[in-house]
Amino acid sequence: DAKTTQPTSMDCAEGRAANLPCNHSTISGNEYVYWYRQIHSQGPQYIIHGLKNNETNEMASLIITEDRKSSTLILPHATLRDTAVYYCIVRAGASGSRLTFGEGTQLTVNP
Amino acid sequence: DTAVSQTPKYLVTQMGNDKSIKCEQNLGHDTMYWYKQDSKKFLKIMFSYNNKELIINETVPNRFSPKSPDKAHLNLHINSLELGDSAVYFCASSQDTENTEAFFGQGTRLTVV
Numbered sequence: 001d002a003k004t005t006q007p008t009s010m011d012c013a014e015g016r017a018a019n020l021p022c023n024h025s026t027i028s029g030n031e032y033v034y035w036y037r038q039i040h041s042q043g044p045q046y047i048i049h050g051l052k053n054n055e056t057n058e059m060a061s062l063i064i065t066e067d068r069k070s071s072t073l074i075l076p077h078a079t080l081r082d083t084a085v086y087y088c089i090v091r092a093g094a095s096g097s098r099l100t101f102g103e104g105t106q107l108t109v110n111p
Numbered sequence: 112d113t114a115v116s117q118t119p120k121y122l123v124t125q126m127g128n129d130k131s132i133k134c135e136q137n138l139g140h141d142t143m144y145w146y147k148q149d150s151k152k153f154l155k156i157m158f159s160y161n162n163k164e165l166i167i168n169e170t171v172p173n174r175f176s177p178k179s180p181d182k183a184h185l186n187l188h189i190n191s192l193e194l195g196d197s198a199v200y201f202c203a204s205s206q207d208t209e210n211t212e213a214f215f216g217q218g219t220r221l222t223v224v
Contacts, residue, residue, distance in 0.1 A: 034212075043115075043201050043215030044154065085152070098144075098167055099213060101154035 004088045009106040012082075018075040020105050022088030025069040031092050033064060034099070035073045037084040037107075044087070044101075047073065078109045114138050115216040117202050123222045124192055132187045132219045134202030142166075142208050143185035145177060146201040148218070154201070160185055161208055192223045 005023040012018040024033065034049040048055055048062045050071075055062045061074040075082055087104040115136045124130050136143060144167075145157040158177045159167035165177070174190040189196060202216040 038154075041218075043203070043217050044213075046212035046214070049212065087154075098156045098159060099146075099154075100156070103153070 004090055004102055006086070006088050006102065006105045008103065009108070012075075012078045012107060012109050014080060014109050014111050015077055018078040018082065018107055018109070020073040020075075020086050020088075020107060021070065022072070023070045024088070024090045027068050027090050028092065031090045033062065033068075033071045034089040034091065035060070035062065036087045036089065036099070036101075037082075038087070038104070039081075039084040047086075078107075080109050080111065083107060083109045113216075115202055115204055115214050117200075117216040117219050119219060120217065121220050121222075123224065126192055126194060126223055128192050129188070129190045130192060130221070131189070132200055132202075132221070134185045134187070134216060136183055136202075136204040136214070138204055138206075138214060140204040140206050140214075141182060142205045143179065143182075144203040144205075144213065145185065145187050146203060146215075148199045148201060150198070158185075158187075159208075166208065189221075192221075194223050197221055197223045 032051050035047040036044045038044045048060050050062045064071045085104040085106050087101050118133050142161045144159045146154050148154045157171050160179045163179045176188045179185045199218045199220050201218045203213045205211045205213040
């Protein structure tokens, strides 16, 4: 699975959009971009995933660049409960579905 | 109704003991996993089962033995516990091995003293 690079930490004001970047310059054509988050002391939680097109669900939006070498997770109206470590993961569909977690980005939403 | 449930939530035990962690999912998924999160917060896959068959077995000491009696359960048995086994262990499940999201349990914090 391709390696990803994320900032170690980010801050965001409550109610504002949180934009979390991820670089995956060695991504292959059959690899998807997944985002998970881990709120303190809880299990990781799936957020969203995509291959080429931008995706949106009730939690977030995923913007993938045309060359697929980077992506951005957008939380449109961050709340205090969104404070968590956010993981960007790239994996191939037939990889036995393992998720390879990196260090992630600690997002802190401030009041 | 908890989708992926693990028991116990906390486990404190002495070195050399044998212990088990149980995991059950009520989502009807075919694939289940065990992940380990160490003190540095790195999450690493240990095992994956699909339809009760082992499909991923990372470089894990053979003191760790997963057992899947049916698709809904994946238990983790650990023999001769060592201090370095102290970690949070997460069970997870997904519909299959393809591009579907994984659902994680709340974790079992194992402390070996």
